[in-house]
Amino acid sequence: MNAEQRRRAEDTLRVVDALVTAMGRREDVFHVVEDSEDLDEAIRRLMELLELDELSCRVILDMQVKGFTRERRRIIAAHAEEIRSSLSSGGQP
Secondary structure, three states, rough: HHHHHHHHHHHHHHHHHHHHHHOOOHHHHHHHHHHHOOOOHHHHHHHHHHHOOOOHHHHHHHOOOHHOOOOHHHHHHHHHHHHHHHHHHHHOO
8 A cells, every 4th residue: 555545544534434323423413514504604513523524424414314323334334444444454445
């Protein structure tokens, strides 16, 4: 894995981990979104709530509600583990 591939894998892992975090706190996430006046406020409040970057919060907000199922969370968490394993072994994600 070259430096660019590693950087992309790390960026992907950051977003996938953010999705897993948001899915684990879906009630809090939905509450923040519902109570926000607009998209910018929702992003700002999610960044504070989940301690995530702006891109990750935008990805969370773009996710459809049907993606918050336990099955989907397991799939996304497994993907995060694959990336993590690939990064630690130096292989391809």
